Amino acid sequence: MLNIEEIQKILPQKFPFLMIDRVLELEPGKKIVALKNISINESFFGGHFPGQPVMPGVLIIEAMAQAAIIMFYSPENVSGDKKASYYLASVKVRFLHPLTAGDQLKIEVEPIKVISGAGLVKAQASAGGKEIASAELSFSVKHV
């Protein structure tokens, strides 16, 4: 649905902080299903943890947040030189299983409540059909 080139045009985050590789399904403002492939080459595995690669939970949250940014993106929202800045306000999360090298992280995000300039979303992370984490994220958006 969206390849990495298109994703990079939408996300304000850049290398080495891109946490979405592909978008499988997208209904703008309503639903997104996105993927991140976890490779042993991820730089964080060097320290998290030596000899026991576990993807940091905060980066799973980051992947959820980036999927949400893509879900809310629409070309009409980009006005001239004004860029949207996203600020995470709160996170309620439960981690159920660890992620490691070779896993494919699948993230699904849907809105709970959206108002002008802010929103609350529900995010589910899974890998190979196993639930990895579920979360609620709230964020604000400023156009600067």
Next chain:
Amino acid sequence: MPDLENEIRNMIAEIVEKDPAQVTLDAKFFEELGMDSMMALEIMAGMEKKYKITIPEEKLTQLTTLRETVAVAKEYLEKKNA
């Protein structure tokens, strides 16, 4: 509706991380309970989910005390049941 009042009080107390006893009917959310606009959005979304109602965005500024918040919830519950 005392139940509605207590349910919403407990929800607010959890979001602002205060003891429910501090969330009196007229304690001011922003000045006295340290709430911000993002927490107000969480309260709104929490009430929508719990009571299966939809509260329009412009009501957000009305959420300033527990008394006002209960009144908003009541208004939309009555609309739903009407």
